[in-house]
Amino acid sequence: MVMSAALEEVTMEAPLRLVEPVRIGAASAEKVSGSFALKDVSVAYGNETVIAGVNMLVPSRAVTALIGPSGCGKSTLLRCLNRMNDEIGNVRVGGAVTLDGLDIYQKSVDPVDLRMRVGQVFQRPNPFPMSIYDNVAFGPRTQGVRKREELDAIIEAALRDAALWDEVKNHLKKHAFELSGGQQQRLCIARALATKPEVLLMDEPASALDPISTQQIEDTIAELKDMVTIVIVTHNMQQAARISDQTAFMLRESMDQPAHLVEVGETKRLFTNPDDKRTESYITGRFG
Amino acid sequence: MTVTPTEKAGRLTGRTTRRRAAEAVIRTLIYTAGLLSIVILLAIAVFLFVEARKSIAEVGLGTMLSGTQWFPTGTPRIFGFLPLIIGSLMVTGVALVVFVPVGIGAAVFISEFSAGWFKEVMKSVIEFMAAVPSVVYGFLGVAVLIPWVKATFGLTSGMTALTGGLVLGVMSLPTVISISEDALHAVPDALRQGSLALGNTRWQTIYKVVVPSASSGIFAGVMLGLGRAIGETMAVLMLTGNAAVIPTNVFESVRTMTGTIAAEMGEVVFGGLHYSVLFSVGLVLFGITFTINLAADLVLERQRKRWRR
């Protein structure tokens, strides 16, 4: 198991709940990168604190699932990781979020740069109203890639990684809206991958899809985790159990208090032998 | 291919300066354009006042507003606005009698009694009526309505307040209908169904529930129609005969504020007293329409808030 300097640093300073080793994706010669450490993270909308005291590590090249009842702040926490919360006015994030040791909320960090490293796939497929090719090319073009051959290569690789290449390779000029829902979502994954991110955030990516498309997305995720760190929000516990290495369970116990992290740990262990009674109640379907 | 943490950190903070500068330039441009409307509206008020200053100093605003005679080129020159203001009000009054009942009635029928395809057809009809230039309305009035008014009422001239008012009424219809129809359409269906379920007929539902709920929007539509009628220039200039005498009934020729400005601005010495007086007329006109539009807008805003909840 490999651990970056950032992880060690945070582990030493903060009383983390993560105690057991987490299985990391297939061994890679590259130095591990794309790992998050969250330290006492809180989120407030105006005066209302909605999330408080989240401490956790997001290991590199693995799938971390965020689960919990609806309204418990999973998506909000996810959006802290690429600072998409900045785009909603009046949101304050407290504590520290570090990506490979770098505090992403410090002044010198431009969220625009951060988002090139931390991609996101949304709940509903949201392709741009343009061709398949232009959709995937959007990120690289934003980063200044102009050469046709270079773009072609990036786009083919991204579409292959998102398991969409074989279906669309002959109609790259087709309008993205002509694809089915599941294909659109895989296009959105390809579009995010084309920026070569280290982390991919997925906010219930299959919630708007049929079972077959959902299966395809899950297969894609399994393929991808050797390449990128994945953090996925899901309301579907079977899905979390199937695809993730680490699971974090969040809960907002009453509307007067902020949501918090109840338990985080290796998925297999958390689903079979949770430490916390509340986790057990949730996964056995007693609430939520 | 090893990437060191510092290189990675560099990717987070590099290349940002130029991009931030470009973004700041664009934001400045967009904010400037956004605030332009305030600037223009203020500039209109300021420049009307600046150009009107001479007449306010030499004739006096009170004298102009209360003067009953308008002889801008006589000796002595007399600048009394009352004939013009009353002329405008009379023409607008006639228009009001046309567009309030017809406009609201039509809006009610379109919103409450008609099918989707008919609504689409009416939308095109109303768009067409709104798109016809006012000078064309004026020309049609000259060609068709003036002879008709003359013959029907046995007058020596068909150029009357009535003629101008009728055409203005038709011209204001698109504004009144589309805003009233929007207001009626915004009333939630649940309210209609609640009323129908209590055993009310469609019509009882409309006049007890739907129209009262939409009343502020309908009121705003009438106000905006009124503003359009008072501010309309070409049609009244061509149709009312432009006699600057305080009228006693709608069969007389009248001269409106707008018509006066349009007809006389071509003949004045720029910077002279008459020129300045015409800006005073413009200032009065601006004040009236500004008040009407502000009232209509505040009412519309309140209605929008009501249904959002």
Next chain:
Amino acid sequence: MSDRNRRARNARTVEAVMKVVTGACVALVVGAAVLILGKIVISGIPGISLEFLFSKPGMGMRAGGIFPIIVGTLMLVTLTAVLVLPLGIMAGIYLAEYAPKNIVTRIVRLSIANMAGVPSIVYGLFGLAVFVLLMQFGKSLLASALTLTCLTLPVIITSTEEALRQIPSDLRQAALALGATRWRAIYKVILPAAAPGIVTGSILGLSRAAGETAPILVTGAAFFLPRLPDSVFSQYMSLPYHLYVLATQVPNVPPEITWGTAFVLVAGVSIVSMIAGAWRSVQRRKVKW
């Protein structure tokens, strides 16, 4: 029991009567529109010929065609478009994408609503004082176009904002999440998606400007001009003003010339805007977000 029945019957009668009454109002509106269109088409068509469209007016405007008048109108509208579109579209972007929810934005909205209600002759006075005299552009194409820019601005802003608001915020989020800056997201994704709405709104606004008479009457339209304008500082002839002149200022104009002018003006302005309006509703139905 019979009392209740009677009341119900009365209510039904009232409903039938009111349906007829409000229906009559609609009939009046449609009748007016048909009359306007019918009269202009029937009286206007006989005057239309290639010669009428492509020759100069002659004999004190009692003969010949309206070529310089059409050209003058097109030049005026083009110049207005060049001035108003960038400003109006940027202001629309400001309202839809940048404007914070505060008192300033509220005042901006009030100003725009109010500008739309300022009488066109007042714009004329403003243009005369500022563009013709203060800036010394004289009575010219430029002064008139600047005046029409102020007049058309609220229409362009409102329709641009409305078109931008139709675009779901999903797309903006997706672009931002890919590392696009705010402007790049707008420029590359949101503006192209909103383009049909913006284009039709602009055409509607500009066609309205093309039909305005009062503001150009005092800022540059010429009663008669023997040549085409050669720069933005020249005076020009324009369809709406020409129609006014023919209808009220020149005696004994053959009716087919006046009606033909009216026909060209109405055809140019209202047919273009009707097509634009219809195209917009088709586009709206076609793209379901």
